[in-house]
Amino acid sequence: MKKIFLITVAALLSTAAIAQDKQKPIYYSISFPNAGHHEAEIVMTVPQAPTSLHFRMSRSSAGRYATHEFGKNIYNIKVTTIDGTEIPFTQIEGDLYEVGQHPDNIKISYTLFGNWTDGTYASIDPSHAHLNMPAAFIWVLGQDKRPVKFEFNDLDKYGWKVSTQLKPEGANVYSAPNLQYMMDSPTELANYKLTSWDVINTDGKKQKINVTIHSDDDQATVDNFGKMVQKLVLEEKAVFGELPTYDYGEYTFITDVYPTDSGDGMEHRNSTCIVDPLDKVAGNENNVLDIFAHEYFHSWNVKRIRPKSLEPFNFEHANMSSELWFAEGFTQYYGDLLLTRAGFTPLDDYTRTLAGLVNQVLNTPGAAKYPATQMSRYSVFADNGVSIDPNNNANDFTSYYTYGGAIALALDMRLRGEFNLTLDDYMRQVWLNRGKVMKPYTIPDLQADLAKVTNNPKFAADFFKRYIYGTDKNNYEELLNKAGLVLRKIQPGKAWAGSLATNAGRGRSGQQRAAGAEGLPILSSTIIGTPVYKAGLDAGDIILKADGQTITDPKSFSDVLAAKKPGDKITVDYKNRTGAHETTIALEESPYFEVVTYEKAGKQLSKEQEAFRNNWLQSKVK
Template sequence: MKKLYLSMVALFATATAFAQSDIYYSLSFANAAHHEAEISMRIGQLPTSALRVRMSRSSAGRYATHEFGKNVYNVKAFDGSGKALEIKQIEGDVWEVPQHGDVVKVTYTLFANWTDGTYASIDPSHAHLNMPAAMMWAVGMDARPIHIQFKDYEKYGWKIATQLKPESESSYFAPGLQYMMDSPTELSNFKATAWEVKNPDGKKLGIKLSIHSDDSQATIDKFTELLKKVVLEEQAVFGELPVYDYGEYTFLDDVYPTVSGDGMEHRNSTCIVQPAEKVEGNETRLLGTYAHEYFHSWNVKRIRPKSLEPFNFEHADMSSELWFAEGFTQYYGGLVLIRAGFGDAESYTRTAAGLINTVLTSPAALKYSPAQMSRYAVFADAGVSIDPNNNANVFTSYYTYGGATALALDLRLRADFNLTLDDYMKAVWLTLGKNMKPYTIPDLQAVLARVTNPKFAADFFGKYINGIEKNDYAALLAKAGMVLRKVAPGKAWAGSVGGFQQRGRSGQARTTGAAEGIPITNSVAQNTPIYKAGIDAGDIIMKADGKDLADAGTLQEIVAAKKPGDKIALVYKNRTGQHETTLTLEENPAYEVVTNEKAGKELTKEQSAFRAAWLSSKVK
């Protein structure tokens, strides 16, 4: 009995010591009307060296640098008995406690007034918390378990939705820093639904939906039925759902006209923010974000680029694999909606055209590979710089670039190997994702080699991933009874410029409201007539073809009356004075995709079968 008693004492002592090494947060919202939260962080069993705490400069799912430290103030430190300690701000987002005992409690005020997938927002309607924007953390203590308690939220009528593990009604647990930072949390009077999905092994996983919006519960219930179709279609791509930590996945959505539209994937949840009046009436449009972000629970959060593992919260995280992580996800986001019945072949042609134009008509795609464009994300992904850039010529979105690459690979696998991109994604999942083996580009090539053959894989990656060659989209789409053609053949085109945008066949122009001339406010794309005429940001086009230009509409009318090859005399001015140049009009290089039926061509049985196999539901 004595031995048993001593063993129990030793076990209790060990558990207590473990708990003392945990990190404890507390968040209260007494001043929510003014967008503030009071946050404390208690850290025990500290070494004698100086303690450093900091705010993040990056956020899980984002690739550019953000300055979250700017919204933290009133930072104070105390010892275990509540006595004030000296705390120094040694960088903009780093504080140091030079002298301390075994326990330190750091407190601060957080200002939060931006609702999206990256930042935080607090007002009497909700506390929308993306953790890197809200939570200070202790440097070098990433592996310590974390406990988070929310206080005084009930007085606002709020509930709590999060992927964090519940410990009580108001307290939650994260196994470490990486998980906490990857766990957005919404406190509000949201509407919620829940259901289960069975995997092929018979195990059931929970799916939760929490929507903060001005909709009725009946509307959210109906929306849930639509979302269930998306979830099942994506499960069909990979053959199974991931095994979610703590057994469930949570959709967090905030729908309101003044929020900033966004979607941000996380390991067992997604944070979706949509600037709309309500869910009701916008269901199909809103589902597009759900389809994209939920696909990330496989691709990105488990099929994980080695360059992002582990995620570094102190600076921008650069990856050469975003063409796959984001781009292939972009492709499936659109494809899954069609498979789930939220569109048809005709509506999908517009999605395909958007992807293809990125590859075939943007200046950057003609010069840079998908891998190189992925690395530019550290500047492009909601970056916070305010100075003008030359993205019109040096950047093409890895979302659409990768999406167009996925489209081509899918059609090539179907045409040449009697396989599909689903087969490839399943193989990547089983090889690299299910076992959480961080991958590189050669790893993705190796999987494609096993699915097809080494020669095809080397050729595809050499030309279209690490190189800048383009697939023959016209031939590939023809297999599915679709036609790739110029959007405005035989029509004169001047190009897109800051303050002037000529649009396809509609003949409409975007006006600037300028009182005199057309000011060029953004960089001009190199493959446009207006660029070749020497016009760029800082110029003001005063006359065209001898006519004064009061607005962009006048220039549009002049161009519309011409044909490709015609020349127009331009008068423009800038800081160096007034100048003249010649604008030589061209045909718009943009493409559209139409079905054979719309193009007046026969749809063969083979094309119809190919299209159906590609776009039809995969749920059995």
């Protein structure tokens, strides 16, 4: 009976899905009569509406892992018949609504407010409408398989064009096959500039790459930048051996650059949304290109090489994944590496990136206490999550971007040194087994792919046990040495007290401190294991004196340390809400590392090290 019941339910669900596919599209009409005040007017027409109808705003967004309250920015909501007769509805949660008795065809209209330009929210003004779909559009529960159409109005009024991965249907109408695709299709309406080129894929088929840029740049700047992106695209293609097959044969970089923007990059299936708070692209090409490198790699890794935990994406709450060390972290590693291979990042600059990865995995409490899987799961709080109360992230979190990037670096070095393979070989294996065939993966799948490419299941099992599920760390000094790179302390022989999160002249919430306020306030948690932490100092304490010297700002505290050496002790007078106190800081040497080339360190580079480095960092484009 149990099996029969399950089969019956599955059949009913399948029938419902087929019925949805045969239904008319849900239709959105978007107008901008009040763009100067950041408003859009949106009407959703639902033909063949379900009898029990609930509609809602999303609480999460494709590419974001934390919860976001998009429902706060819609108002003036009305539900009507096609001829305008109002239909009663009830707001049963902050972002969820229930419609009363209604005919087959209805309309739901509302005002959308948007004034935050990034990859997550919406932004509307006379210069553009920057729309992340979950932040802009309500949707009907249970109708996720139905096709969707959009009509963008007022384009001529503002001189806008449409940049999107949605399929153009003509007359400013665009379509998506279903809700998942719709939500994954950011759209920029603006007088952007466009540069495009064709790339011949490994199978001989031609695909178009588009770069649209809404900025204060001229066309020549956009065209020249497009040539830089073209070089980067080919370098990324070389890692996997081929481009993904893009829907409708196109991939689009949707770019917005302006000083008041909020910096962001957000990957999507056939496009990416890139937002940069710069004056313009001109003069900042390499800064902008850094985001392009990371986000474009995602068109393989995360949009097609897809964690099973994110499939399908749930727009009603935060989406948690244990695999972000791979999805985001390995992408982080490759984004920086490929800029070096393509010739945009000099080796001495890249060594600073490497040092950042190593320090994050060796010198943060989060990485010492928790495995990469746990730090990935913390994304539901950390990935642009919004809260107003302080957290203790300095002691309980290490970004899965850098954690995973450091793991990728170590695996790349070990594959090269122990197997005469590369991380590129591994990524191609994962691509062929998972991404190209759109088969969502689990962590055991990634381990199996490593075992296959190395032909060494024992190595793969040990690597995943120690460095993915566990907190062991690779020997980065030894691994980097293979490429003629030296890992060394950044401030040997100098006194160090640990990081103090201070903001001279301002209180915890950023307000100006009262005139005449004394001392140096500590605004957030000190870090476990540092001298200041061991001395008992933490957020809420105000340092008044150090070694007998009056402390008024970070520089005065640093000046005291400059005259000391590791092993020295200094007395600190401080106060907090319990009164005045005194403590002693036992100074140490900073544990942080830098990475420098053999040449810069005055060491002789061997031919083997030079060959290793060149094979790792030189272009792979043939």
